[in-house]
Amino acid sequence: MKVLHSLNQFFAGIGGEEKAGQEVLFIPGAVGAGTIVQNALKDRGVEYATLVWGDNYFHEQEEKSFNAIRAALEKFQPDFFLAGPAFNAGRYGLACAKVCSWVRDNWRVPAITAMHEDNPGTKEIGRHVFVIQTGASAASMQESLKRFSLLIELLLGGNQTAIENFRSEHCLPISRRFTVRSQAPDYVRATDLLLAKLQGQSYESEIPRIEATAHPIPNLTGRLKDATVALVTEGGLVPKGNPDRLESSRGSRYFKYSIDGREDLKRGEFEAMHTGYDTSTVNQDPDRIVPLDAMRVLEKSQRFRKLHDHYFVTTGTGAMPSKMEEIGAGIADELASSGISAVILTAT
């Protein structure tokens, strides 16, 4: 079994910042942090080699670096590729992420790196790369390296459940979508996944499952009679002609539009921009998505003090949850600073 381990100049023990320009170097055997992993795997008869690069060199000479890494892979033919741990070191983390992603995609060997969740490298992680979670500093070095060897043992063992358990316990969830080319058309691929799931077999979706983060649920403070209430929708309702060019899917923005002085939303004055649903019924009467007419009736009956004079809108289809979270936080900030104490949100 062969392991190729990439380290920056610092963790390879070559030098500090003065060696950040070090070009990619192939070293037979383990050095620096790698010796600990090698020791842990010695019963496996591991053959170890090391790649070292300077933190600046990798980013300044990315193409040359990749050429050198390719040459090392061709020469050494590793079964496992390791990089890091990078902790919260940005240049190192980015390099580990890029190299592991490239190795996994092009060499089809397991690629394992390790870093802290705030490391910018997490944004560059490709599909199927294991990213072991570490602390922010090298204080968690021993623990992180132990997990490298543990994961290699698990991968050699081939017990999918044990690997998945390791992943959920020790790896960072990388919640992004990746463009991949599958062997079969999408409908065949989808059916295969479904059958595997029904038969209790292991399978891996192209789309990582994104867990919603828990948020506290606010309760109304004070009486509804004294509250200003705002209308919000993800249904894409905008003034006719879509003056601000709200996207009809994969929304990245939100807008607010005045309803001051309006009693209801009239057909022909507003329209829905949304590829996620049939908008014809809403276009016939926009109050069916932003219920202004009903809210005016309830406002007049003094059920609440006032309806906010703008409604907020975005398009909630095909979008990244992280982007939607950003949009939600933006709307919430504006609402909170406008003295609004309650919201009715309509969603398709």
Next chain:
Amino acid sequence: MVVITCLSNVATQVGIGRIMGGNKFHYPVGQPELPPAEELRWRVNLLEKGLTALETPVKEPKVF
């Protein structure tokens, strides 16, 4: 906040506090089969329920 949607299971999964079933996926607060005046009355009733939901303290997702 109260969310009016037909996908109350999704809203529950993401942890929305107050959830109300809308009429249809593509018009949660519409009832196009009704004449306009009756549709408005229906919508006022629905929103009235929404306001009651807003007044109700909740600790975890609740479908009204």
